Amino acid sequence: MKAAILAIGSELLGPDRLDTNSLELTETLERHGVELVSKQVVGDDVERIERVLRQLAADADLILVTGGLGPTADDVTREGVARATGRELSEDPAIVEEIRRKFAAFGREMPEVNRRQAAVLAGAEVLENPRGTAPGLLLEHEGTTFFLFPGVPTELQGMVAHRLEPWLAARRPRPPRARRILRVACLPESRVEELLEPVYARFGALGILASPGDIRIRLEGASAAELEAVETATRECLGSAVYGTGAQSLEEVVGDGLRRRGLTIATAESCTGGWIAQRLTAVAGSSDYFVGSVVAYSDRVKREHLGVPREILERCGAVSPEVVALMASGVAQRLGSDWGLAVSGVAGPGGGTEAKPVGTVDVALFRAREEPSRARLRLPGGRATVRLLATQWALDMVRHALREEAG
Amino acid sequence: MKAAILAIGSELLGPDRLDTNSLELTETLERHGVELVSKQVVGDDVERIERVLRQLAADADLILVTGGLGPTADDVTREGVARATGRELSEDPAIVEEIRRKFAAFGREMPEVNRRQAAVLAGAEVLENPRGTAPGLLLEHEGTTFFLFPGVPTELQGMVAHRLEPWLAARRPRPPRARRILRVACLPESRVEELLEPVYARFGALGILASPGDIRIRLEGASAAELEAVETATRECLGSAVYGTGAQSLEEVVGDGLRRRGLTIATAESCTGGWIAQRLTAVAGSSDYFVGSVVAYSDRVKREHLGVPREILERCGAVSPEVVALMASGVAQRLGSDWGLAVSGVAGPGGGTEAKPVGTVDVALFRAREEPSRARLRLPGGRATVRLLATQWALDMVRHALREEAG
Numbered sequence: 001m002k003a004a005i006l007a008i009g010s011e012l013l014g015p016d017r018l019d020t021n022s023l024e025l026t027e028t029l030e031r032h033g034v035e036l037v038s039k040q041v042v043g044d045d046v047e048r049i050e051r052v053l054r055q056l057a058a059d060a061d062l063i064l065v066t067g068g069l070g071p072t073a074d075d076v077t078r079e080g081v082a083r084a085t086g087r088e089l090s091e092d093p094a095i096v097e098e099i100r101r102k103f104a105a106f107g108r109e110m111p112e113v114n115r116r117q118a119a120v121l122a123g124a125e126v127l128e129n130p131r132g133t134a135p136g137l138l139l140e141h142e143g144t145t146f147f148l149f150p151g152v153p154t155e156l157q158g159m160v161a162h163r164l165e166p167w168l169a170a171r172r173p174r175p176p177r178a179r180r181i182l183r184v185a186c187l188p189e190s191r192v193e194e195l196l197e198p199v200y201a202r203f204g205a206l207g208i209l210a211s212p213g214d215i216r217i218r219l220e221g222a223s224a225a226e227l228e229a230v231e232t233a234t235r236e237c238l239g240s241a242v243y244g245t246g247a248q249s250l251e252e253v254v255g256d257g258l259r260r261r262g263l264t265i266a267t268a269e270s271c272t273g274g275w276i277a278q279r280l281t282a283v284a285g286s287s288d289y290f291v292g293s294v295v296a297y298s299d300r301v302k303r304e305h306l307g308v309p310r311e312i313l314e315r316c317g318a319v320s321p322e323v324v325a326l327m328a329s330g331v332a333q334r335l336g337s338d339w340g341l342a343v344s345g346v347a348g349p350g351g352g353t354e355a356k357p358v359g360t361v362d363v364a365l366f367r368a369r370e371e372p373s374r375a376r377l378r379l380p381g382g383r384a385t386v387r388l389l390a391t392q393w394a395l396d397m398v399r400h401a402l403r404e405e406a407g
Numbered sequence: 408m409k410a411a412i413l414a415i416g417s418e419l420l421g422p423d424r425l426d427t428n429s430l431e432l433t434e435t436l437e438r439h440g441v442e443l444v445s446k447q448v449v450g451d452d453v454e455r456i457e458r459v460l461r462q463l464a465a466d467a468d469l470i471l472v473t474g475g476l477g478p479t480a481d482d483v484t485r486e487g488v489a490r491a492t493g494r495e496l497s498e499d500p501a502i503v504e505e506i507r508r509k510f511a512a513f514g515r516e517m518p519e520v521n522r523r524q525a526a527v528l529a530g531a532e533v534l535e536n537p538r539g540t541a542p543g544l545l546l547e548h549e550g551t552t553f554f555l556f557p558g559v560p561t562e563l564q565g566m567v568a569h570r571l572e573p574w575l576a577a578r579r580p581r582p583p584r585a586r587r588i589l590r591v592a593c594l595p596e597s598r599v600e601e602l603l604e605p606v607y608a609r610f611g612a613l614g615i616l617a618s619p620g621d622i623r624i625r626l627e628g629a630s631a632a633e634l635e636a637v638e639t640a641t642r643e644c645l646g647s648a649v650y651g652t653g654a655q656s657l658e659e660v661v662g663d664g665l666r667r668r669g670l671t672i673a674t675a676e677s678c679t680g681g682w683i684a685q686r687l688t689a690v691a692g693s694s695d696y697f698v699g700s701v702v703a704y705s706d707r708v709k710r711e712h713l714g715v716p717r718e719i720l721e722r723c724g725a726v727s728p729e730v731v732a733l734m735a736s737g738v739a740q741r742l743g744s745d746w747g748l749a750v751s752g753v754a755g756p757g758g759g760t761e762a763k764p765v766g767t768v769d770v771a772l773f774r775a776r777e778e779p780s781r782a783r784l785r786l787p788g789g790r791a792t793v794r795l796l797a798t799q800w801a802l803d804m805v806r807h808a809l810r811e812e813a814g
Contacts, residue, residue, distance in 0.1 A: 013433065013446065015434035016615075023423075030422060037449065039447065039448040190478050194520065207418060272685075273693075274688070281702075282791065286704070291705050292702045292703050292712070294700075296699050335705075381538070
């Protein structure tokens, strides 16, 4: 079964509003294993609605329409469906009475315009709307099923739960597919693609969703066993680059690892300006392992509060492996944590040199009884991206160190 | 001129993502007086892309396509447009070289898959993408103009500004309306609505776009003079709640104010965990006025690195006006800044008490030669929202103090 979503309303074509109703509908369709082939938004234009509905009906078995069921002249969804299906609209006196009752319950008389909401397509079933005046409609026409829902989110949600859910459950187009998301840090999308070639070859395409420094890989299988086979193959290709699953964030995974090993951490940040601390503390309960941070935006703070000697700052520069190593050990010693994570870099747009262009970032991780970890990165992008990627690489360094500790 | 937007990407049909790029495009079209007739999302399916493009071309003169220009096998936008227009795709060696250079700049070799991004439609103009590897394409075909943009928001935004804007301006379907956005911090949307009643009465509805702690008000006028009248009326209603215009962020406005007065600032953060420092340092050149931060997530750090006496921590609690006042003066003294901004609060989900429920946040601003500012907030929402709102209120306290200084 293939579905399409059509949201109707000129306000959804402006720069301030998105059709967020479609997320709810999408989630419902996905859960029942229905493939969504397109989402579309059109304005309150009856001819365009007619044309688009005809196009969608050629491509989808199920069309979910939201919006345009209000009482005013620009609510033309009913007319658009009538034209697209060649069916008559006629007023249902029972609905008029129902709307009248709803107004009366608030001590008001029904405005005459609301009669429009009682228009029913020939052959359609009326979907009650307990949360508003506009009833929905359900119509089967030449092999395509049309659901017409109001656009008000709370009204829509109630009707999806009470009418669309049971309709889908009764048809159960196919058993819902097993799904899982794997998360990967600090590899470029194209590299992930290359690594996954053997999985493609065996199982077909995977869904890959990339954001800076973080990639989500969506795995699917017809059964739990098939999903597990895909997951095993994927993990074999990517190894330790997989940091988590589902909605897990890198900071959660790092936090869990620290807590499990009874370790505490502090950060010393220059170019990231507190962002690593912000991410670590975004996780509830992070005070179990996060002690604090020194954001050292001036050399004076690096000297006086992290103990980096002036001589080394002058000789090596604030962005250098030597200085970040001292920042990392300094913050751990002074804040009394087991581990210390430090970052210093050139985030841009200014401050780059030939030897240290914008995007140059040094990261160091001090660990009480181990050799420190270090990396010099060359990160792409503008100031915001360089800073974000620096936090990602730094947190991932902690994750790898935790894996080492675990053996 | 009529336009349609088509976003391509199977991930945009899932329950987690909306096509937010269309807002930017819509705003640009609206400013140039181009009517948007539909927005659509389809997955990475070359046949469906072809079919939908043919349908849209029958209805629109300008088609803006986003996404699907990546290097991987499921990036099929170029192929879809090639089929819909019957044009050949061929590799442009100059683009291959350009992509190779971009990888080399980061010391990496271009993966072979990235060659796909060098495929150009016959007759199309290549749109340079300074922020990524995927170039865009501009094609005029049988009376319809196709723009192909990458789906990565920052890349898209750059190309809209440098290529779509001038293209629209040169055609100028109707004189663009004068527009301006005013930005308001720390007022609820319903309060802004109330305050703006006189403006509505005189000029009609304004566009109001609310996000937590930050509201954008979109003003319009047929001429610069009319816009100015609307703006004057709006500012009269909102007074000092307006912190900036357009894309200005609160941290930029605060940073400008500090720089203009030759002042420096440091932050001492507990529940915000470095987020205020992160926001201040997101602004290029912030080292002119931002010295550093102590993220004091443990009482020990509050004592040893901010000088808050143990006795006061025990008597008043870490979330108290007394403690944040000492944190604010402590961080200014120890890091050597003129001003010190401190925040401590209960971000949740745990840690709330009857006297100090989740959402209780104390903020203090120490200023060398003035009375300190203080506030106790009761912020709504979950952990992430409480933390975000706390950074917003704290920065806005600095803004108000800067206004005071200015007299």
